[in-house]
Amino acid sequence: MGVLPIFNGKWMVVARTCSEEQTEALGRAVGERLFPGAVLLLEGALGAGKSVFARGVARALGISGPVRSPTFTILNVLEGRWPFYHFDLYRLDDETALLELGMEEYLDGEGVCAVEWADKFSALSTVPSLSIRIVRVDEHCREIMLAAEGLEYKNVCAALLPKGELTGASAGD
Numbered sequence: 001m002g003v004l005p006i007f008n009g010k011w012m013v014v015a016r017t018c019s020e021e022q023t024e025a026l027g028r029a030v031g032e033r034l035f036p037g038a039v040l041l042l043e044g045a046l047g048a049g050k051s052v053f054a055r056g057v058a059r060a061l062g063i064s065g066p067v068r069s070p071t072f073t074i075l076n077v078l079e080g081r082w083p084f085y086h087f088d089l090y091r092l093d094d095e096t097a098l099l100e101l102g103m104e105e106y107l108d109g110e111g112v113c114a115v116e117w118a119d120k121f122s123a124l125s126t127v128p129s130l131s132i133r134i135v136r137v138d139e140h141c142r143e144i145m146l147a148a149e150g151l152e153y154k155n156v157c158a159a160l161l162p163k164g165e166l167t168g169a170s171a172g173d
């Protein structure tokens with residue numbers, strides 16, 4: 001697994017994994033640095049590895065049971081060090097449904113939120129968060145871009161790097 005810092009107006013790290021286990025390990029490494037109220041926005045096509053990444057996060061929170069996409073239920077609540085709110089918005093089509101779900105309270109709450117298919121809803125893009133974009137390179141490899149929206153998340157990205165540093169500066173940091 002390789003990890004590189006890149007700077008594109010935001011704090012970003014790009015990683016390449018070449019197995020499900022490596023993606024889960026990356027999720028776990030991120031999960032270990034999260035805090036109550038953290039929000040992870042996951043983007044990527046069907047089968048990209050969003051749930052695998054979310055499972056790693058859940059493991060870091062001390063959750064040992066199955067972690068699968070809540071495609072039909074939209075939300076799974078799992079109990080870990082903090083509550084883990086695992087969303088899958090694939091089957092949701094409008095923002096009213098997001099509001100009805102009480103999404104805002106979860107995002108502002110004390111648990112960790114991981115939201116699959118977050119990019120379907122532009123309203124979510126303004127939420128302070130770590131966005132994780134997973135692109136399938138081939139059967140076994142994935143390119144995973146982590147972009148921090150806010151200083152707390154910058155530190156999560158930085159901790160993934162060998163020297164624990166991100167260079168460059170963005171407005172407001």
Ligand SMILES: Nc1ncnc2c1ncn2[C@@H]1O[C@H](COP(=O)(O)OP(=O)(O)OP(=O)(O)O)[C@@H](O)[C@H]1O
Pocket residue numbers: 017018019020021022023024044045046047048049050051052053069088090116139140141142
């Ligand atoms: N490097 C890799 N990282 C993650 N998953 C991988 C990797 N290589 C192969 N895979 C496979 O890709 C699939 C990823 O499935 P996963 O359920 O995590 O996708 P998803 O993005 O959550 O899809 P969906 O949108 O349907 O929920 C698994 O079958 C996994 O074994």
Ligand SMILES: [Mg+2]
Pocket residue numbers: 050051052068069088116
């Ligand atoms: Mg999934």
